Amino acid sequence: MSNVLCIMRRELAGYFATPVAYVFLVIFLxxxxxxxxxxxxxxASGQADLxxxxxxxxxxxxxxxxxxxMRLWAEERKQGTIEVLLTLPLSVGEVVLGKFLxxxxxxxxxxxxxxxxxxxxxxxxxxxxGVIFASYVGSLLMAGGYLAVGACFSxxxxxxxxxxxxxxxxxxxxxxxxxPPVLGAFKGWAPQGLVQAVASISFLTHFDAITKGIIxxxxxxxxxxxxxxxxxxxxxxxxxxxxx
Amino acid sequence: MTASIxxxxxxxxxxxxxxxxxxxxxxxxxxxxxxxxxxxxxxxxTMKMITGFLSPTSGKVSVCGHDVEQQPRAxxxxxxxxxxxxxxxxxxxPDGFLSFVAGIRGFRxxxxxxxxxxxxxxxxxxxxxxxxxxxxxxxYKRRVGLAQAILHDPPVLIMDEPTDGxxxxxxxxxxxLIRTMARDKVIVLSTHILEEVQAVCTRAIIIAAxxxxxxxxxxxxxxxxxxxxxVAVELAAGSAPxxxxxxxxxxxxxxxxxxxxxxxxxxxxxxxxxxxxxxxxIARLAQGKGWQxxxxxxxxxxxxxxxxxxxxxxxxxxxxx
Numbered sequence: 192m193s194n195v196l197c198i199m200r201r202e203l204a205g206y207f208a209t210p211v212a213y214v215f216l217v218i219f220l221x222x223x224x225x226x227x228x229x230x231x232x233x234x235a236s237g238q239a240d241l242x243x244x245x246x247x248x249x250x251x252x253x254x255x256x257x258x259x260x261m262r263l264w265a266e267e268r269k270q271g272t273i274e275v276l277l278t279l280p281l282s283v284g285e286v287v288l289g290k291f292l293x294x295x296x297x298x299x300x301x302x303x304x305x306x307x308x309x310x311x312x313x314x315x316x317x318x319x320x321g322v323i324f325a326s327y328v329g330s331l332l333m334a335g336g337y338l339a340v341g342a343c344f345s346x347x348x349x350x351x352x353x354x355x356x357x358x359x360x361x362x363x364x365x366x367x368x369x370x371p372p373v374l375g376a377f378k379g380w381a382p383q384g385l386v387q388a389v390a391s392i393s394f395l396t397h398f399d400a401i402t403k404g405i406i407x408x409x410x411x412x413x414x415x416x417x418x419x420x421x422x423x424x425x426x427x428x429x430x431x432x433x434x435x
Numbered sequence: 436m437t438a439s440i441x442x443x444x445x446x447x448x449x450x451x452x453x454x455x456x457x458x459x460x461x462x463x464x465x466x467x468x469x470x471x472x473x474x475x476x477x478x479x480x481t482m483k484m485i486t487g488f489l490s491p492t493s494g495k496v497s498v499c500g501h502d503v504e505q506q507p508r509a510x511x512x513x514x515x516x517x518x519x520x521x522x523x524x525x526x527x528x529p530d531g532f533l534s535f536v537a538g539i540r541g542f543r544x545x546x547x548x549x550x551x552x553x554x555x556x557x558x559x560x561x562x563x564x565x566x567x568x569x570x571x572x573x574x575y576k577r578r579v580g581l582a583q584a585i586l587h588d589p590p591v592l593i594m595d596e597p598t599d600g601x602x603x604x605x606x607x608x609x610x611x612l613i614r615t616m617a618r619d620k621v622i623v624l625s626t627h628i629l630e631e632v633q634a635v636c637t638r639a640i641i642i643a644a645x646x647x648x649x650x651x652x653x654x655x656x657x658x659x660x661x662x663x664x665x666v667a668v669e670l671a672a673g674s675a676p677x678x679x680x681x682x683x684x685x686x687x688x689x690x691x692x693x694x695x696x697x698x699x700x701x702x703x704x705x706x707x708x709x710x711x712x713x714x715x716x717i718a719r720l721a722q723g724k725g726w727q728x729x730x731x732x733x734x735x736x737x738x739x740x741x742x743x744x745x746x747x748x749x750x751x752x753x754x755x756x
Binding site: 197275 | 487488514518
């Protein structure tokens with residue numbers, strides 16, 4: 192466990208060692224603000240809730256989270272440091288977990304910086320804080336899912352841009368799976384079970400459920416098993432092709 | 436327990452290409468093994484397998500009795516490894532990087548600082564400890580890698596081209612460091628600088644096209660040179676023809692080559708029959724005949740001769756990684 196923490200600390204410090212972290216945080220906050228107030232019409236709606244804030248998270252994360260995960264492994268390969276790292280007395284699992292946690296904590300920091308929004312709606316009215324808290328938890332879990340996908344694709348290449356594009360594509364599919372056009376295309380002919388299966392792998396479906404204020408065990412299990420699956424795949428990718 | 440590396444039938448293929456082909460050897464504590472071979476010979480691939488970075492296609496590596504594939508963590512704990520090119524995180528400082536490695540190596544609290552400081556002193560990193568690694572010169576980067584490898588005072592040290600990119604003074608220092616560490620460690624280093632082998636290694640292995648071709652002490656390898664113990668005699672061009680005849684008549688002389696000379700001098704190379712050293716006889720002859728000898732020396736570059744001879748007789752593969 193202490194090895195995981197060592198890796199995590201180094202990775203997290205790595206984000207802040209370059210301007211990348213600050214640029215990311217600023218862009219995240221600006222975009223979140225623009226989407227919430229302009230597109231979402233937080234003030235115009237006249238309701239004291241953060242629905243219009245959280246509704247954009249699946250889309251916001253689709254482009255921003257891969258930017259966090261893309262360097263995790265691709266950079267190690269490019270610099271050759273993967274050879275130093277993996278010849279230290281560590282297991283691949285510890286490195287995979289440490290890197291993922293660092294990226295997750297970083298996203299958590301970004302999310303934490305949006306708390307003034309929460310304060311604002313409390314100042315303007317009387318929102319259901321339970322729903323908002325649940326939404327934050329859901330948002331963080333969803334970000335973890337995106338990150339795990341991104342970490343796995345970062346492990347496949349030494350090129351950060353390739354890792355970014357692949358991750359965006361796959362995350363897009365996971366979001367789309369819950370959208371009416373996709374489900375509609377299945378509904379006409381596919382058995383009910385298949386439609387449900389497609390809908391059930393969608394980040395959107397599970398995230399929407401949580402933002403309604405109901406933390407259902409199935410939604411938690413979905414995101415956690417999503418993270419576990421992609422991290423497991425990440426470890427296998429590294430194990431199989433660490434030297435390539 | 437004395438440290439050791441044992442390698443048996445080690446083979447690694449990349450698709451149809453065989454990078455390392457059935458290599459076996461054993462290294463004991465106190466030995467400094469020089470790994471020689473042309474580029475792409477399989478030196479780095481072999482080292483990557485010893486350190487557990489790459490899995491062998493077949494064969495076994497054990498470090499101090501721990502099989503690298505079966506017990507990777509135990510083996511890696513005993514290993515220090517400087518990979519080719521001495522990679523390190525560019526946006527970290529040497530201090531941060533070495534502290535991170537110390538943490539993974541299991542050091543805690545004050546010992547982290549002590550270990551980092553000790554390694555930094557040995558690798559001569561003082562003054563750059565708080566500078567970002569990407570801003571350091573190639574020589575310093577190499578020494579950061581070296582400090583990382585020796586941080587935990589490992590019984591087994593594997594170094595891929597440890598002096599590459601260093602200036603002559605730094606090379607000298609690193610070789611001195613290797614010699615001082617050699618007493619109670621197993622050290623394996625790869626190089627294509629042959630004088631390095633003569634300077635620090637107690638044993639040398641030549642590999643080419645993935646195969647182990649020669650294994651012996653540097654002097655044993657030198658003895659395989661057709662020019663072993665050849666003596667170069669430098670003398671005035673005028674007296675050269677006569678001297679050449681007389682030298683050729685000396686017993687034990689195989690042949691006398693005439694080499695280019697400078698400033699009106701001519702160099703003769705006296706090649707003796709295998710296993711004989713004629714330096715004393717030649718000196719005595721020169722003195723007796725009153726030749727104006729300007730220089731008399733055993734020929735250098737003998738190891739290079741062996742290297743060329745051994746490695747050019749096998750087809751050398753390309754693209755080994």
